[in-house]
Amino acid sequence: MPNTQESIPCDLLLIAAGFLGPEEESIKAFQLETTPRSTVKTETGCYSTNQEGIFTAGDMHRGQSLVVWAISEGQDCAEEVNAYLEELQ
DSSP states (O other): OOTTTOOOOSSOOOOOOOOOOOHHHHHHHOOOBBBSSSBBOOOTOBBBBBBBBOHHHHHHHHOOOOHHHHHHHHHHHHHHHHHHHHHHH
């Protein structure tokens, strides 16, 4: 809605775009590799992308699907992110 924008400082932003598919601007901005289906490419069973420290899940990872898959992938992705962060310490 016009004139309703608000800026909120944050350390982490998670974009939930529903069934719209990956935002081309995000893919280009982070120089992410994509699959032939235009989802963000990862190794099978993983959520890390071709860019160090960048992960993907849900529609951006799997493509259009049910919200229960997005929730499940979000949880699995969080575990992979946690393992990655623990390795950095």
